[in-house]
Amino acid sequence: MTRSNLHIKLSNGKNIICVADSSSAPEQGYIVERLLLPLFEQEDTEKELALLSEHCTMDDRRINATYRYVIDLTIKEIKFFEEHYSYSRGSFRKGSDITERYKDYLMTIDNNKVGQ
Secondary structure, three states, rough: OOEEEEEOOOOOEEEEEEOOOOOOOOOHHHHHHHHHHHHHHHHHHHHHHHHHHHEEEEEOOOOOOOEEEEEEEEOEEEEEEEEEOOOOEEEEEEEEEEEEHHHHHHHHHHHHHHOO
């Protein structure tokens, strides 16, 4: 199981943090197809929060998270990073930008649709 901390700016501009607890590597498909793409289709903060509540632990971060998604619903943008926690400092740090892995997965599912 791969966990991710999600840093999200909702369509109304409010910032929230939550945790995707299962299958959150983009290549596993679940987070992209069940959460991220449907989240971009919403234009209503209440619907965004309902979808997030269905798939995430709200108002939480996990020290054992592998990834960090930075999602801005006001401009429909996702950035994807490694996540690091410093036990000595008690703080989270955004690691390397690995957004290309997310974009590569999007291309894979787009190509599969074309081939059908």
